[in-house]
Structures are given as C-alpha cells and as structure tokens.
Amino acid sequence: MKNNGDQKELWYKNGLRFQCQKCGNCCKGEPGYVWVSRKEIENISLSLGLRIEEFARKNLKKVGSKFSLIELSKGDCVMYKEAWGCKIYPVRPKQCSTFPFWPSNLESHEEWTNLKEFCKGIDKGPLYTFSAIQEIAFGCGTGDTPRS
Ligand code: SF4
Incomplete structure (x- = not known):
C-alpha cells in the first residue's frame, strides 16, 4: 500500500x-507487546509520581534492546484497571494512541x-x-x- x-x-x-x-x-486479553520509548517511560513515570527506576522495575520488561509494558496473568496490560480503564491515558504510548x-x-x-x-x-x-x-x-x- x-x-x-x-x-x-x-x-x-x-x-x-x-x-x-x-x-x-x-488493553486486555491477547498476549503481545506494548512498546515504550525512553521518552514515554520518562513521561509515564512522571505522571505516576514514580522514579524511572521504580516504574521500570514494577512495570517494564526488556525485549532485546527495547522495553514493553508487562502483562498480568490474563494478558491484561499492567496499566489497565477494570472499571477504570487506562491508568496512564493522557501519556499512553504511541502504540496505543495511534x-x-x-x-x-x-x-x-x-x-x-x-x-x-x-x-x-x-x-x-x-x-x-x-x-x-x-x-x-x-x-x-x-x-x-x-x-x-
Ligand atoms: S480503542 Fe476503545 S473501543 Fe476500541 S478496542 Fe480499545 S478500548 Fe475498545
């Protein structure tokens, strides 16, 4: 195309x-990757009031040279909360916003x-x-x- x-x-x-x-x-169900850039990691950490290291330790996995948000047991994105939606909607990664x-x-x-x-x-x-x-x-x- x-x-x-x-x-x-x-x-x-x-x-x-x-x-x-x-x-x-x-945001939930199917397994996959939600890629986050370093700038996005900075913005998300800031919006959650966490130090980058702390946010990364709890919420990111390294895949090769890139980072992805982790998934919970059923495949839900770690940033998704039932009845609440995306916890980081205003600063969600480009993959999500596009x-x-x-x-x-x-x-x-x-x-x-x-x-x-x-x-x-x-x-x-x-x-x-x-x-x-x-x-x-x-x-x-x-x-x-x-x-x-
Ligand atoms: S973009 Fe909105 S309507 Fe579409 S699958 Fe995601 S949450 Fe549902």
Missing part, C-alpha cells in the same frame, strides 16, 4: 470515523471492517480526514485534526 502517494488509490481517501467506546479490548490507525489496519477496507469485532469504536464518532490518518499512521499528513 502506498502511504503518501496518490490519495485516489487509497480506499480511505474520504476519511474514517473512530471514537473509543472504552471497552478495553485493546490505534486503530495502524498501517496493518489500513491495508484494506476489509481489514478495517474486520476490526469491528474487536474494537467497538470503529466507524463511530468524529471523522478523521485522510490527512489526519496519514499523519497518525505514517507521520506524513498535514496536521489536520479529526472533524465531528
């Missing part, structure tokens, strides 16, 4: 709607529609313009914000 070429070739050229319904599905506008989910209309089973926010809420989606997914939009 082209990520910055002819807009007419991209199936979502008219934008896409999304609004998180706070179901928590993307969902569902991940390149893999934008591959085709079918991929996007299939996501509905998992994410209740697909095709709901404000319209994200093509440019806004490109910025979120590929860092190459024009800085548009979502429109309601």
Whole structure:
C-alpha cells in the first residue's frame, strides 16, 4: 500500500470515523507487546509520581534492546484497571494512541471492517480526514485534526 502517494488509490481517501467506546479490548486479553520509548517511560513515570527506576522495575520488561509494558496473568496490560480503564491515558504510548490507525489496519477496507469485532469504536464518532490518518499512521499528513 502506498502511504503518501496518490490519495485516489487509497480506499480511505474520504476519511474514517473512530471514537473509543472504552471497552478495553485493546488493553486486555491477547498476549503481545506494548512498546515504550525512553521518552514515554520518562513521561509515564512522571505522571505516576514514580522514579524511572521504580516504574521500570514494577512495570517494564526488556525485549532485546527495547522495553514493553508487562502483562498480568490474563494478558491484561499492567496499566489497565477494570472499571477504570487506562491508568496512564493522557501519556499512553504511541502504540496505543495511534490505534486503530495502524498501517496493518489500513491495508484494506476489509481489514478495517474486520476490526469491528474487536474494537467497538470503529466507524463511530468524529471523522478523521485522510490527512489526519496519514499523519497518525505514517507521520506524513498535514496536521489536520479529526472533524465531528
Ligand atoms: S478496542 Fe476500541 S473501543 Fe475498545 S478500548 Fe480499545 S480503542 Fe476503545
């Protein structure tokens, strides 16, 4: 898929709607990694009032040269609390803040529609313009914000 070429070739050229319904599905259940950069670790630690070392010891695992938030026994993200949601929402990692506008989910209309089973926010809420989606997914939009 082209990520910055002819807009007419991209199936979502008219934008896409999304609004998180706070179901928590993307924060729990399936095993995986939530990658955090050093800057994100600093910001999260600060927001929780913890020293970086303390936050890291309790909440991070090293995978190769990178860091991921750990998961609890059922696969839930360590930062997710039932009936509360994400404990670090305003400073959540880029991997979380860019969902569902991940390149893999934008591959085709079918991929996007299939996501509905998992994410209740697909095709709901404000319209994200093509440019806004490109910025979120590929860092190459024009800085548009979502429109309601
Ligand atoms: S799966 Fe979708 S609707 Fe549910 S919490 Fe995640 S982003 Fe929000």
